Amino acid sequence: MVLRVGVVGGGQLARMMIAPAVELGIELRVLAEEPGMSASLAATAVGDYHHADVVLAFAREVDVITFDHEHVPQDVLAALVEAGVAVHPGPHALRFAQDKLEMRARLAELGMPQPDWAAVSDAGELDDFLAAHGGRGIVKTPRGGYDGKGVRVVNSGVEADDWFAALAEDARGGSLLAEELVEFSRELAQQVARRPSGQTRAYPLVETVQRGGVCAEVLAPAPHATDRLVEVAAELGIAIANGLDVVGMLAVELFQTIDDRILVNELAMRPHNSGHWTQDGATTSQFEQHLRAVLDLPLGDTAPTQPWSVMVNILGGPAEGALEERFAPAMVDQPSAKIHTYGKAPRPGRKVGHVTVAGHDLDDVAYRARAAAAFFTD
Structure with a gap:
């Protein structure tokens, strides 16, 4: 059948x-x-x-x-x-990926490490939060934001007046999310797969490189990660997957702070940009794993097939012409690169594809992935 x-x-x-x-x-x-x-x-x-x-x-x-x-x-x-x-995932789980305020509250109930935060309903409340956190912070719209959209660094409550006005006109009402401005050394991501029967598998912890609020590169596994950091991140990801009853792929975006703590930034309950490297660098890709999980089939091995994988997003695409015109020269120059395009027309800032290279030397792998991706942008 x-x-x-x-x-x-x-x-x-x-x-x-x-x-x-x-x-x-x-x-x-x-x-x-x-x-x-x-x-x-x-x-x-x-x-x-x-x-x-x-x-x-x-x-x-x-x-x-x-x-x-x-x-x-x-x-x-x-x-x-x-x-x-x-x-799968069910609405009871998806609500925490749809609304950042609900996510923060539920993670607090689960005892998960996260930045200081508060729900703020007007500029005065936001000013109070900023005053308690060094005069500067992050403000987010609870719903609909992605790739840096719906996120601002602010020094004053009035800098979010337009968002407060929009909330006042929304029949659902609500508040904005204020967060402390975390001093972090880098951003990480922990992916976990979970099926309805409760089986879970964690992928290697990865480092994500953001540019302009958009993921530009992923290094797998995260370089210079201690055994303890890897262990804690996997335990945290599995605990969140179980605590929220996620079915399918879960991506937990993390901050590694300058004093070596990890804090939960955001969640995604689906395959995620931080896991695209798994197509070419893991025994079971996140896309196959997601299908297995939602059908309650046994989960696949998450082990890397090479010591290092680097994924570079193709952002925007060429100013003129089609992506397909760039395939041949990229393939000649970097035959070890795996090129994935999304069937999207080029547009500034748009994710139109990605390139992955896997191998034994991180510097070489990163160079080759970046060189291949460069053929697709001007």
């Missing part, structure tokens, strides 16, 4: 589930937001995921529903569950 997985969202994460689905004999179906999206090779429906009737009709043709992103509204998710649809 063929297993059928439905993915809500037609972006690159759904696209990269196609190959492992084919290899495992899984029928992958995608509900894309519009024609011609990244996952159009597997798209079997086009519709608005904000409407329960659209998603319910799509769900009738599959065994389990999962996601390319976390933005499906809770009322739509509730309708799926009420109709008896298997939804």
